[in-house]
Amino acid sequence: MATGQCLCGAVSFCLAVEPRFFYRCHCTLCRKQTGVGHNLATLVNARDFRWEKGQGAITSWRKSSGYRNDFCSSCGSTVPNLLRETPYFWIPLGLLDVELSMECIGDFCTDDAMPWDEHRSGKSHCTAPDSLGFILQELQVND
Template sequence: MNGKCLCSAVEFQLDEPIPSLYQCHCSLCRKLTGSASDTAMLISRDQFRWVRGLDKISSYRTNTGYRSDFCSSCGCTVPHLMSKTLYFWVPAGLIDGELHSQVVAHLYVDSKAPWDTIDETGARFAEMPEMEALTRLLHENSEKIESDLV
């Protein structure tokens, strides 16, 4: 499965199985996306490959450690290796073609915007759950979704 930024300068590949998605409703993710939440996946480092454009990636980090990587040509948010983990954060909207993943978790629901409506699907977390628990939830649910599609 391939993904790329808006101008196609930054491109990457993901190997199957593709994990389920989560939505983060924190104020930083709202600012990053300009919408109610950030929809993304956490994919193992050994399932992720850059195709091109590493030289086009710029980074911004807040004093609290929140990180945003983006294409220096079009400004589009792009994946990055999360610090202290073996996972890449991958925005779901960058994936080309049909993505058969579902949102199975909502993070920071206690700080969502008052106008944000979260549907009934998926686990809800007041804040950020432990990384191990979140990655297990995303990967376990992807296996169930794939078997339902067969």
Template structure:
């Protein structure tokens, strides 16, 4: 599965079976993505490969550790290493072929905007599960 930013400067590839998507409805993810939620997959680092454009990636890190990497040309959020794990956070909208991916979880449903309707697919968490639990959930069955 391949993906890229809006301008095409940053490109990557993910091998193996794709995990399920998680959608986060917290205020940080809403601000980072400019929408009601953030949709992403958690890809195993051993299956993730940059194809082009790493030199075009800029980062913003909050004191809490929240990290947002983005293309310095078009501003698209781009994959970044998921904290101190062997995984990458990958925005689903960057994937060239994401039409058949399934949603496995909704995070921070207690923080969603009032006008957002969360579908019944996926496990719903009022806040967030432990990262290890989320990783296990989205990779189970994949």
């Protein structure tokens, strides 16, 4: 089990599982979303995710391409969101309050990375993942 919350604590959630893997995305959108070079995130089954509080405090910004940034209306922290039309929640790692020992499964969109954004794992992909199935397999999220 793992818990997480935004900067101000208005939005909090809980996971029934402890994720073991995460990925980095260096795309332009993730750079703007985080204000740094890349985001670090994982996915969990929707059934393993529960909002504790603050769902009403979330603002959702969506791009026509489908990219989405849900954030706390009070403090601006990016918060989890239901990934497009799938039964999976996208989780930004920094919100988790527990110290989980996690391994990076790869870096995506490295072609878009800024020269000062040097973090890379052993597996670098110059573009986004081809499919959700691929990333779920790499993250070992089981159905």
